[in-house]
Amino acid sequence: MGFMKYFSLLIKPTSASCNLNCRYCFYKDEAKKRSVFNHGIMEYSMVETIMDRILNYFNEQTMITIAFQGGEPTLAGLEWFNHFFDYVNTHKKDFHHLQYTLQTNGYTINDQWIELFQKHNILIGLSIDxxxxxxxxYRKSNDDRPTFDVILTNYHRLVQAKVNVNILTVVTHDLAKHAARLYDFYRQEKMDYIQLIPCLPPLDETSVYAFKPQDYPLFFGKLWTCYIDGLNHGYRPYINLFDQWMAATNGIGAAQCGANGYCAMQYVSEADGSVYPCDFYCLDHYRIGSWSNHDPATLMMDDTTTAFLNETTLPTLCTHCPYVQMCHGQCKRQRVCFMDMTNGYCGIRAFLNEHGSTIHQMGQHFLKQTY
Ligand code: SF4
Ligand code: SF4
Incomplete structure (x- = not known):
């Protein structure tokens, strides 16, 4: 196929609207800190504006990745998504290749949604803690009811329908104490693709739910032991963080934002067409502009974008760390969960001190299998 360009953006079709009321939701916190909490549902005309901007901009082989996120994106309704795909499929050129992901709490997934996911080959990120x-x-409905049974049933329906599903688990301070039980759950439910996301405290605040630096060696250390045990018994799930460390300890850079020590432009598109550089910073003073009057290049070159990308600096704690060349000090927003700057403690360092060499060895083993 020759040279291929890559472009990705994140669309929030329903802004901060959600049918669940998770106690630790970082997006609700962010949205509360800006002048408009909720922009409602993205209008069809805005969908068309955004997609025209992108499709007209790329005139050669381009892989365009679109991630739908929220709030809860499915609240936009099936009709919204049908319009979206109809519009893209009638306006895209042969050299535009599109791939889609959708992050959902899975609460209202039914057969019609499953059909839509199958039809457009959408990779689903399903939140189960x-x-x-x-x-x-933590993950209660808006009327304060438990949601687990519904969501686990929907997970199995998706798997049965051969929809690609990643499990997204938010690791709270609470959950960090129960790595072995969590692992048994994944194994019992035969979950193969798992992304673990440390629970963030609200911006510039602390919270009891948030993942703490000491949780890193406690949780990931135990989970790693379970992972090794699982491997010996034929269970080899993909766990984002372990694959990332197995690669990093063998000199391979990571695909995950922040793991290489710098920020990347995410083109986060709110329902009103506003664009922000990163999902963690959809705040007024990081608003770059709107798709109504910008294309990808002018958004990228905007002063707000440059300022955001240049904001990242390596913490002093990292400068003399033996792991800095593979860890790079991580994502600036997530650091608060990993490092206790006041006491000079880093949870990642403690974890790598204990498990770094087995992670490295296991990484080599998998690399040999792959190549
Ligand atoms: S703040 Fe973190 S997630 Fe956001 S762009 Fe920077 S590294 Fe990536
Ligand atoms: S292990 Fe901790 S101290 Fe070392 S580079 Fe990474 S974040 Fe910084």
Whole structure:
């Protein structure tokens, strides 16, 4: 196929609207800190503006990745998504290749949604925080009901329908104490693609839910031991963080934002067409502009974007760390969960001190299998 360009953006069709009321939701916190909390549902005309801007901009072989996120994106309704795909499929050129992901809480997935996911080959990121007791503690419906049973049933329906599903688990301070139980749950449910996301505290605040630096060696250390045990018994799930460290300890850069030590432009598109550089920073002073009057290049070159990308600096704690060349000090927004700057403690460093060499060895083993 020759040279291919890559472009990705994140669309929030329903702004901060959600049918669940998760206690630790970082997006609700962010949205509350800007002048407009909720922009409602993205209008069809805005969908068309955004997609015209992108499709007209790329005139050669381009892979365009679109991630739908929220709030809860499915609240935009099936008709919204049908319009979106109809519009893109009638306006795209042969050299435009599109791939889609959709992050959902899975609460209202039914046969029609499953059909849509199959038809457009959408990779689903489904939020399940592990076993019921812990999931239901934080992920409640708007009327305060537990959601676990519904969501686990929907997970199995998706798998049965051969939809590609990644499990997204938010690791709270609470869950960090129960790595082995979490692992047993994944194994029992035969979950193969798992993304673990440390629970963030609200911006510039602390919270009891948030993942703490000491949780890193506690949680990931135990989970790693379970992972090795699982491998010996034929269970080899993809776990984002382990694959990332197995690659990094063998000198391979990561695909995940922040793991290479710098920010990347995410083109986060709010329902009103506003664009922000990163999902963690959809705040007024990071608003770059609107798709109504910008194309990808002018958004990228905007002063707000440059300022955001240049904001990242390596913490002093990292400068003399033996792991800095593979860790790069991580994502600036997530650092608060990994490092206790006041006491000079880093949870990642403690984890790598203990498990770095087995992670490296296991990484080599997998690399040999792959190549
Ligand atoms: S703040 Fe983190 S997630 Fe956002 S662009 Fe920077 S590294 Fe990526
Ligand atoms: S392990 Fe910790 S101290 Fe070392 S580079 Fe990474 S974040 Fe910084």
């Amino acid at each position: 592990g076993y019921g007791q812990i999931h239901d503690r």
